[in-house]
Amino acid sequence: NAGVMQNPRHLVRRRGQEARLRCSPMKGHSHVYWYRQLPEEGLKFMVYLQKENIIDESGMPKERFSAEFPKEGPSILRIQQVVRGDSAAYFCASSPPQKETQYFGPGTRLLVL
């Protein structure tokens, strides 16, 4: 089992561009969580998804951010019209049924110039 995969590992965007972050959960896991870590801060929950459903998006900024977890393929976190304040490390975690241990990916480090 390869573990949770995230790509790209590093992403550089200019202000106003779009950023797409991908997360492939561990085999057999159908639950995905996204967390953001701003510089000098801890990880903050963004969104929790199951296949084709958003279960909890209470941590997502109201604008420009969206997430999906389609029936086939990885989960995608999409940030439109990026701003410098979006520069952060974005971590994805997956788990089998809810309330099981979450396994983390290596993160995507987004830098907005």
Add this chain to the structure above:
Amino acid sequence: AQRVTQPEKLLSVFKGAPVELKCNYSYSGSPELFWYVQYSRQRLQLLLRHISRESIKGFTADLNKGETSFHLKKPFAQEEDSAMYYCALRSSNTGKLIFGQGTTLQVKP
């Protein structure tokens, strides 16, 4: 409000010394608490969870509901324990994790 507080950003000890990384929480209901560790250039991984009451790599943590604490302890620190440690609380509703700010443990030779 659900919150996890790790008051120390950096804890520096000598090899062989005891270690205690502090964690306090705020949660209405029965909390489920975890310690995660991130070694240099590696991903975040689960160290231990309070419900399993186990010792991993010599670390233990006891949930103290009266003091709302879940401090991580090890009697004799090793250099390989140097890492970033995060305390986390799991929401019983959706399973999302609420993390503290993290404490960097530095074990000097």
